[in-house]
Amino acid sequence: MHLSHSLLIVLFSLPALLGYRALWQFRSMILCTVPDSWPALDYADYGCYCGLGGSGTPVDELDRCCQVHDQCYSDAMQHDDCWAILDNPYTEIYSYNCDKASKTVTCLDDNDLCEKFICECDRNAAMCFAEAGYNEENADISSDRCQ
Numbered sequence: 001m002h003l004s005h006s007l008l009i010v011l012f013s014l015p016a017l018l019g020y021r022a023l024w025q026f027r028s029m030i031l032c033t034v035p036d037s038w039p040a041l042d043y044a045d046y047g048c049y050c051g052l053g054g055s056g057t058p059v060d061e062l063d064r065c066c067q068v069h070d071q072c073y074s075d076a077m078q079h080d081d082c083w084a085i086l087d088n089p090y091t092e093i094y095s096y097n098c099d100k101a102s103k104t105v106t107c108l109d110d111n112d113l114c115e116k117f118i119c120e121c122d123r124n125a126a127m128c129f130a131e132a133g134y135n136e137e138n139a140d141i142s143s144d145r146c147q
Contacts, residue, residue, distance in 0.1 A: 026122045029105045032098035033130035047138045048146035056146035059138045065128035072121035081113035094119040103130060
């Protein structure tokens with residue numbers, strides 16, 4: 001009885017731990033392409049799409065990057081090579097390299113097809129963030145602007 005409770009705790013905790021690691025990978029990609037950023041602060045509540053959820057019209061290019069990333073994650077959930085529960089983009093771990101000199105990210109060939117798809121979602125977003133720039137006036141905006 002005691003063992004089954006422990007097993008349940010581990011099973012329910014594992015997605016949260018993996019999710020943290022998967023989000024940490026995305027954060028690390030952003031730091032590779034935008035080394036002077038603070039991803040958890042800069043992008044958690046920016047525009048209409050950066051952070052949880054999203055609606056309305058993106059306020060600028062960076063917000064558009066987040067909208068595309070959100071859609072990519074939605075596409076991953078429907079991808080033929082991804083299992084809905086096991087290959088969730090928020091929890092999937094993948095392999096990638098960061099070239100700090102060129103500020104580029106490469107998804108590695110040892111990823112399976114689903115991992116590769118999700119890695120590319122994150123890589124494309126991180127590269128997009130680097131090109132888009134950051135407009136302070138679009139951080140922490142009112143949700144009224146995102147209708």
